[in-house]
Structures are given as structure tokens and as C-alpha cells.
Amino acid sequence: MSxxxxxxxxxxxxRGTAPVAALxxxxxxxxxLFNMSEYWAGRWAPLAENLRMILIVLVPxxxxxxxxxxGRERRRRIGELLGSTARSPWQPLxxxxxxxVLGTFVGLAVTWTAGAALVAPVATYEGRHWWWxxxxxxxxxxAASAVGLAVGRLIPNRLVAPILGIVFYVVGGVATYQSxxxxxxxxxxxxxxxxxxxLEPQFQLIQITWLLALAAAALVVVGARRRWLSTVPLAVAVxxxxxxxxxxxxxxxxxxxxxxxxxxxxxxxxxxxxRVNAFVLDxxxxxxxxxxxxxxxxxxGFERAIDRTSLSRDERRRAMPGNGPQxxxxxxxxxxxxxxxxxxVDLERTVVLDLxxxxxxxATLARRSEHGKTLELVVAEAAREAYGCEVGAGVPEAAxxxxxxxxxxxxxxxxxxxxxxxxxxxxxxxxFEHLRSLPEAEQKAWMGDYLxxxxxCDHAALTELAGELR
Amino acid sequence: xIPQSRPSTEWRGNHARRTGRRRRFLWLHVRARGVVLAAxxxxxxxxxxxxxxxxxxxxxxxxxxDARVPVVVGAPLLGSVLVSAGLEGKDEEFERSLAxxxxxxxxxxxxxAALAIGAPLAVTGLWEPRVYGxxxxxxxxxxxxxLVTLAAVVVGARLAWFLPFGFAGVIYIATPQPLTExxxxxxxxxxxxxxxxxxxxxxxxFVVGTLAYVVLGSxxxxxx
Numbered sequence: 001m002s003x004x005x006x007x008x009x010x011x012x013x014x015r016g017t018a019p020v021a022a023l024x025x026x027x028x029x030x031x032x033l034f035n036m037s038e039y040w041a042g043r044w045a046p047l048a049e050n051l052r053m054i055l056i057v058l059v060p061x062x063x064x065x066x067x068x069x070x071g072r073e074r075r076r077r078i079g080e081l082l083g084s085t086a087r088s089p090w091q092p093l094x095x096x097x098x099x100x101v102l103g104t105f106v107g108l109a110v111t112w113t114a115g116a117a118l119v120a121p122v123a124t125y126e127g128r129h130w131w132w133x134x135x136x137x138x139x140x141x142x143a144a145s146a147v148g149l150a151v152g153r154l155i156p157n158r159l160v161a162p163i164l165g166i167v168f169y170v171v172g173g174v175a176t177y178q179s180x181x182x183x184x185x186x187x188x189x190x191x192x193x194x195x196x197x198x199l200e201p202q203f204q205l206i207q208i209t210w211l212l213a214l215a216a217a218a219l220v221v222v223g224a225r226r227r228w229l230s231t232v233p234l235a236v237a238v239x240x241x242x243x244x245x246x247x248x249x250x251x252x253x254x255x256x257x258x259x260x261x262x263x264x265x266x267x268x269x270x271x272x273x274x275r276v277n278a279f280v281l282d283x284x285x286x287x288x289x290x291x292x293x294x295x296x297x298x299x300x301g302f303e304r305a306i307d308r309t310s311l312s313r314d315e316r317r318r319a320m321p322g323n324g325p326q327x328x329x330x331x332x333x334x335x336x337x338x339x340x341x342x343x344x345v346d347l348e349r350t351v352v353l354d355l356x357x358x359x360x361x362x363a364t365l366a367r368r369s370e371h372g373k374t375l376e377l378v379v380a381e382a383a384r385e386a387y388g389c390e391v392g393a394g395v396p397e398a399a400x401x402x403x404x405x406x407x408x409x410x411x412x413x414x415x416x417x418x419x420x421x422x423x424x425x426x427x428x429x430x431x432f433e434h435l436r437s438l439p440e441a442e443q444k445a446w447m448g449d450y451l452x453x454x455x456x457c458d459h460a461a462l463t464e465l466a467g468e469l470r
Numbered sequence: 471x472i473p474q475s476r477p478s479t480e481w482r483g484n485h486a487r488r489t490g491r492r493r494r495f496l497w498l499h500v501r502a503r504g505v506v507l508a509a510x511x512x513x514x515x516x517x518x519x520x521x522x523x524x525x526x527x528x529x530x531x532x533x534x535x536d537a538r539v540p541v542v543v544g545a546p547l548l549g550s551v552l553v554s555a556g557l558e559g560k561d562e563e564f565e566r567s568l569a570x571x572x573x574x575x576x577x578x579x580x581x582x583a584a585l586a587i588g589a590p591l592a593v594t595g596l597w598e599p600r601v602y603g604x605x606x607x608x609x610x611x612x613x614x615x616x617l618v619t620l621a622a623v624v625v626g627a628r629l630a631w632f633l634p635f636g637f638a639g640v641i642y643i644a645t646p647q648p649l650t651e652x653x654x655x656x657x658x659x660x661x662x663x664x665x666x667x668x669x670x671x672x673x674x675x676f677v678v679g680t681l682a683y684v685v686l687g688s689x690x691x692x693x694x
Contacts, residue, residue: 028640035644057639162551162631173540
């Protein structure tokens with residue numbers, strides 16, 4: 001780079017929209033990323049996925065910054081002056097775009113670095129191919145600012161910048177609602193995959209090609225004297241977009257067996273977390289063991305705990321027969337992974353640990369999630385999930401009462417409400433009080449009978465058990 | 471004989487000329503502030519919001535009216551951004567030297583904008599109006615207009631869009647879930663109507679923004 005170009009670029013960097021773009025992207029990025037820190041703290045791949053998620057806010061900012069920069073010559077009425085210089089139109093355009101892109105890149109780099117500073121000291125799994133996701137995020141900002149610059153040049157209105165930003169915001173939002181391949185045309189991802197899945201590098205290379213070709217086409221349209229030249233990058237963009245749009249949606253996520261490998265704490269009973277979550281094992285294991293002790297002496301009681309992230313779809317179904325993968329938990333098309341549990345392990349007697357939202361920003365176990373969930377309630381959920389039929393309208397009221405009482409008992413609750421959004425009725429509280437007033441051996445016998453009835457989906461027995469506590 | 475109480479022909483002529491001049495001035499003002507274009511834009515926003523709200527609610531996996539949050543935030547924001555360009559004249563310094571009661575004009579301008587954005591959006595959100603519908607659309611219209619007018623006073627109308635635009639983008643994704651009353655003072659655009667704090671915050675922003683704009687006007691270009 002010649003000294004002259006470097007000087008012009010430096011002036012553009014300080015006097016254009018680059019500083020505002022860098023600052024707004026860094027502030028918005030850090031605010032949004034750290035607001036959802038429970039989804040990525042301590043894990044590299046989720047950090048990259050969440051960086052892609054927050055692009056829904058950052059891409060519109062980059063587009064608006066580009067559009068504002070693109071309209072600058074017109075606002076300052078210096079278009080003719082610049083046209084009279086001996087420079088080709090693409091040269092000032094390229095310098096202008098480079099300054100905006102550098103501004104947006106600085107903002108995104110600050111955001112990612114702030115997250116990485118919290119992940120690096122504690123991460124227990126290095127992740128697989130997540131850096132490609134970060135590269136796609138940068139390419140997304142480059143493309144958005146190029147399209148913004150082109151639109152800002154072509155449409156002579158001050159409001160182009162905010163309107164284009166809002167349009168990008170809407171398009172990004174609509175893309176996240178799509179389940180097919182078109183969602184990947186935007187650099188955003190619709191949700192984080194808890195670090196146990198990854199996107200193939202080849203696919204992300206195609207995404208980068210699509211985004212950069214789109215940026216090049218936008219720049220050539222407004223910067224080149226021969227506009228037809230834009231057909232070349234446009235053709236590349238279309239060729240790259242076809243396999244993206246016509247390919248699978250959620251099926252692009254590949255299971256990462258290494259991330260899901262079980263890492264177990266020393267000692268008994270067995271408490272294991274997925275490798276990607278193992279950085280909280282020392283926090284989780286003693287508390288879970290303490291809770292598993294409650295089940296000692298209960299016929300059919302739980303004797304181990306395993307991270308939900310590690311389980312395959314079939315294993316989740318076996319561990320939580322009535323409450324297994326439903327709805328968007330395992331979207332259609334997403335590829336399942338092989339079993340990581342040892343053959344012969346009785347999943348029926350295994351507590352499935354769902355640590356979602358329970359990891360705090362500094363990668364330790366949170367006392368209570370923002371939804372009110374605690375580790376105690378997560379472990380106790382196993383008592384309710386033992387119910388073997390699909391949960392729905394056909395479940396008798398007494399069975400609900402029995403399930404609720406069993407959960408309260410497993411959580412070691414006293415009189416207060418669980419505080420996680422579930423509501424315990426007066427009748428359930430009274431039934432639970434009745435159970436607690438019984439001698440310990442009778443309590444455990446009742447719980448044993450409950451587990452047997454719940455697993456067999458025996459509504460008559462559950463009704464009878466609930467009746468015993470009236 | 472012409473009765474004494476009846477205005478003379480000369481008076482009537484002057485009155486008609488004055489009325490004509492006033493109408494002409496008003497029409498020129500409306501054109502200069504881009505009101506016609508902004509009104510057309512707001513109408514388009516209302517129609518798109520109507521369609522988008524229906525699309526969101528009828529998606530297979532969405533759970534009813536609360537799926538309309540993007541519309542409840544986005545449509546009033548876009549409407550407020552569209553009217554922001556009209557908060558100052560091409561030459562604010564020159565305009566202020568005219569013998570015109572600008573505070574009156576400014577208050578009519580803001581009230582007209584609130585009505586022009588709020589009314590069509592409210593009509594599009596009348597289905598379950600209290601669950602991310604008409605009530606929230608009107609509240610957010612007032613809140614975003616308050617932010618736009620405040621920003622116009624501080625940085626000028628041409629950059630007034632930046633404050634509500636940046637704010638809405640961040641709170642949309644940074645709002646702690648589930649929504650609570652404790653955070654409603656800053657997450658008011660995504661709150662349901664049942665949140666009194668959100669409604670009062672938006673109303674306060676509208677009042678403060680309007681008062682500041684009516685008294686001070688948009689920041690003049692030469693001082694920027």
C-alpha cells in the first residue's frame with residue numbers, strides 16, 4: 001500500500017462513519033453477547049454461535065454505517081468535485097468501504113475478544129471448526145456494509161441509512177424463522193447448539209464466498225465505469241447461493257462426538273458431564289451426589305446423573321419417556337449422534353442433567369437461572385420425567401398431583417414455591433406436607449411405588465397414591 | 471345600502487388574500503418538511519406490519535399474539551424514523567428568522583406525527599390488543615417519537631434516527647427473559663401492556679421529548 005493510500009485511508013478512518021460503526025457495534029455486541037452469557041460461558045463453539053446470533057443486531061448497524069458513508073459525497077455536495085479528479089471512481093469508493101469495514105471489524109473483534117477472555121481460562125474442550133463461524137460473521141459485516149454503501153450512493157435520501165438498517169433487521173429476523181436452507185443466506189444463526197454440534201468448514205467456505213461475492217457485486221455496481229462487470233461477482237454469488245438455499249436447514253449441523261464425550265467426577269455415585277460442559281463438573285458433582293443420596297433405599301430410585309448434552313435422541317427418549325425430545329428441542333432434519341453411554345447402563349435410573357441457563361457469566365454454576373431454575377430443581381425433574389406416557393390433556397388430575405409431590409420431595413423443598421415458573425397448588429402442597437410428615441421409610445416406600453406406577457404409566461395406581469396423601 | 475356591521479369589499483379581499491397566503495404557506499411548509507412522502511411511508515409501514523403480524527401469529531410453531539413482538543417494536547420505530555426528517559427545515563436558521571410562531575408549529579408537527587403513526591398501526595393491531603397489539607403499538611409510537619424528538623434537539627434532525635434505531639436494536643436482543651417489571655423502565659418497547667412502568671416510561675419520554683423540541687427546536691446545522 002502506497003503512503004498516499006495509507007494517508008487517505010487513515011483520514012477516512014477518523015472522519016468517516018468508521019469510529020461510530022466501531023463504537024456502536026462494540027457496545028451493542030458486548031451488551032447483547034453478555035446478556036446471553038449463560039449460553040456460551042466457558043465454551044468456544046457456543047461463543048462463536050452466539051456471535052453469529054447477535055449479528056441480527058450488528059448487521060443492520062453495519063448496513064446503516066455503509067449507507068451513511070455512501071451518501072456523504074451527496075450530502076456535502078462534493079460529487080462533482082471528486083468527479084473532476086484524475087482518480088477512477090472505484091478508488092475512493094474502495095477506500096471509503098475499507099474504512100467502514102475496518103470500523104465494523106474492530107467492533108466485532110472487541111466483542112469476540114471480551115467473550116474469549118472469559119472462555120480461554122476455563123474451557124475444557126477446544127471445539128471443532130468454530131473459527132470458521134467467526135470468519136463468516138466478519139464476512140457478513142463486510143457484505144452488509146458494501147450493500148449499505150451501494151444503496152446509500154444510489155438512493156438520494158438521508159433516511160436511507162436507518163430504513164436500510166431496519167430492512168436488514170427484518171430480513172435477518174425472517175431468516176431466523178426459516179427452517180430450510182434459505183436461513184443460511186444471512187450470516188445470522190437462529191439459535192445456539194450448546195457446543196455439541198458444528199458446521200462443516202466446506203459449507204462455511206461457501207457462505208463466505210456468497211457474502212464476499214455479494215459485497216463485490218454491490219461495490220462494482222456503484223464504483224465501476226463499466227457496470228456490466230458486476231455480473232461476474234454476481235454470477236459467483238448466485239452459484240454459491242444455490243447450494244446454500246437448496247440445501248438442508250438444521251440438517252447442516254453435524255454432531256460433534258468429542259464434545260459429547262462423558263467426563264465423570266471421581267467417586268460414586270456416578271456424575272458425568274459432556275466434555276464441552278466439564279468445566280463446571282467440580283461445582284456440579286458434590287451437589288448432585290448429595291441429592292442422589294435422597295434416593296438411596298427407594299425402590300427403582302436414581303443412581304447416577306448424566307449431562308443431557310451427551311445423550312442421543314433415542315437415549316433422551318428412554319431416559320425421559322413422557323418428556324423426551326419434542327417440539328424444537330431436536331428439530332427435524334438435525335442429525336443425531338451415536339450413543340456415548342456404555343452398553344447396559346440403565347437410563348431409566350439415570351438423572352438427566354439439563355444445565356441450560358445454569359452457567360453464569362464467569363463459567364461457574366449459577367445458584368438460580370434467570371428463569372428461576374436451580375440445580376436442585378433440575379435433578380428433581382427426573383422424578384416427574386419418570387412418567388412414561390406422553391404428557392397431555394388425558395392425564396388425570398391425581399397423576400399430576402403425584403408427579404408434583406414426587407418432584408417436591410426429590411428437590412427437598414419445604415413450603416415455598418419452586419420459583420421456576422411452575423405453580424404448586426394448595427392441594428399439591430397439602431399432599432406434599434402429608435408425605436413429609438410420614439416416617440422416612442414410608443416416604444421412600446411411597447416414592448418407590450410412585451416410580452413404578454409412573455414408569456408403567458399406571459393412572460389407577462397414581463390416582464391411588466395421590467389419594468393416600470389426602 | 472351596506473350595513474355598518476358587514477365587512478367592506480376591501481376587507482373581504484384582504485381576508486381572502488391572507489387566508490390564501492396562509493394556506494400557501496402551510497402547503498409549502500408541508501412540502502418542505504416531506505410530510506407527504508413520510509405519510510405515504512407510514513401507510514406502507516402499517517400495511518406491511520399488518521401482513522407481518524398475521525404471518526408471525528400463524529406460523530406453525532408460534533404461540534399466539536406474543537409472536538408479534540418484532541412488529542410491535544419495528545413498525546413504530548420505522549414510522550418514527552420516517553417522520554424524523556421533517557423535524558427541521560432545509561435552513562433552520564433562516565426559518566427561525568420568520569415571523570412565525572414555531573412552538574405552535576412544532577407541537578402540531580409532533581402531535582400530527584403521533585396521530586399519523588399511532589392510528590393506522592393501532593388499527594392493524596386490534597386483534598388481542600392487550601397482548602402485543604394495538605395498545606403496545608401506540609405506546610411504542612409515543613416512546614420512539616419521544617426519543618426521536620429528544621435526539622433532534624441534541625444532535626439535529628438528520629441524525630435523530632440513530633438514538634431509537636440503536637436503542638431498539640440492542641434492547642430487542644438484550645432484554646432479560648422472562649420479562650419483569652424491574653427492567654421495564656428500559657425494556658419498555660418489548661413489554662406487554664400490563665406493565666405500567668413501560669407505559670409510563672414511554673409516556674414520559676414522549677412528553678419530555680415533545681416539550682424539549684417545542685421549546686428548543688431541532689439543533690441548528692451551523693452549531694453542529
